[in-house]
Amino acid sequence: DAGVIQSPRHEVTEMGQEVTLRCKPISGHDYLFWYRQTMMRGLELLIYFNNNVPIDDSGMPEDRFSAKMPNASFSTLKIQPSEPRDSAVYFCASRGRGYTDTQYFGPGTRLTVL
Amino acid sequence: AQSVTQLGSHVSVSEGALVLLRCNYSSSVPPYLFWYVQYPNQGLQLLLKYTTGATLVKGINGFEAEFKKSETSFHLTKPSAHMSDAAEYFCAVSDLLTGANSKLTFGKGITLSVRP
Numbered sequence: 001d002a003g004v005i006q007s008p009r010h011e012v013t014e015m016g017q018e019v020t021l022r023c024k025p026i027s028g029h030d031y032l033f034w035y036r037q038t039m040m041r042g043l044e045l046l047i048y049f050n051n052n053v054p055i056d057d058s059g060m061p062e063d064r065f066s067a068k069m070p071n072a073s074f075s076t077l078k079i080q081p082s083e084p085r086d087s088a089v090y091f092c093a094s095r096g097r098g099y100t101d102t103q104y105f106g107p108g109t110r111l112t113v114l
Numbered sequence: 115a116q117s118v119t120q121l122g123s124h125v126s127v128s129e130g131a132l133v134l135l136r137c138n139y140s141s142s143v144p145p146y147l148f149w150y151v152q153y154p155n156q157g158l159q160l161l162l163k164y165t166t167g168a169t170l171v172k173g174i175n176g177f178e179a180e181f182k183k184s185e186t187s188f189h190l191t192k193p194s195a196h197m198s199d200a201a202e203y204f205c206a207v208s209d210l211l212t213g214a215n216s217k218l219t220f221g222k223g224i225t226l227s228v229r230p
Contacts, residue, residue: 004157033217042222043158043204056217091157099208099216100146100165105157 004106006092012112018080021109024073025094033103034067034077035091043091049075082113116141116207118221126227133192135224137179137205140186146208147188148218149179153201161203164188175199200228 005024013019025032033048047057052069060067064083069075079086089110093103117140127133139145146165150158162173169181175198179190188205202225206218 043220045217045219048217093158100163102160102163103158103218105150105159107155107157 004092004094004104006090006106006109008109009107010110010112012114013082014114015083016081017113018078019082019086019111019113021077021090021092021111023075023077023092023106025075025092026104027073028096029094029104030097031095031103032069032075033093033095034075035093035105036088037091037108038088046077079111082111084113087111087113116145116209116219118205118207118219120205120221120224122224123222124225124227126229127195128229129197130194133177133190133195133199133226135190135203135205135226137188137190137221138186139188139205139207141207141209143209146216147179147181148206148208149173149177149188149190150204150206150220151201152204152223158204161190195226195228197228197230200226202226 007022031050034046035043037043046059047067049069067077089108091108092106095101095103119138148163149161151161152158161177162171164171164181172178177192179188181188202223204223205221208216208218
């Protein structure tokens with residue numbers, strides 16, 4: 001299996017622009033997670049889905065952030081408008097249906113907002 | 115609510131020395147515990163996990179961890195450090211209460227440096 005795939009790997013944009021991050025989970029996994037990692041706050045869970053349905057979005061920082069999972073093989077995290085404080089590494093992870101199953105992480109997208 | 119405490123942000127050891135990375139958790143129900151490793155510019159990779167059964171868990175790359183309920187700890191050890199072990203290590207906790215919809219709560223991570 002190719003693992004969790006994220007694109008782009010690096011994104012540089014200017015403040016105010018819309019940013020879309022993409023994730024393809026491992027085939028057959030029922031759960032998909034979006035995390036943000038910064039030096040100051042560490043690794044934060046933003047939102048997660050089960051069978052394409054958002055279960056918990058309490059970590060989404062504000063209305064500028066939105067996430068969708070239109071099907072089992074694709075998810076997006078959108079920031080509109082972007083701000084410099086959104087600069088971080090964003091990880092996508094997926095997991096099987098068992099709650100002891102391992103979460104597998106993608107390589108991350110490094111976002112820089114100028 | 116669950117939480118994980120990883121004391122200190124940086125540990126430095128000599129090559130061949132014992133590695134000990136500490137993790138304490140807080141959970142009102144029996145926890146599931148995980149250690150992940152992150153190499154530079156990469157995603158997190160599972161080292162090992164404790165769910166039920168034997169409290170001493172062996173993982174990849176010679177690492178192991180012991181679940182101690184009385185101490186609410188899950189410290190990670192490796193008898194002999196290798197240069198390739200230099201990375202950031204995260205402890206995480208999940209729980210039985212929310213079942214399949216449980217999510218991981220991560221600690222802040224510890225950076226391990228290995229001196230030649």
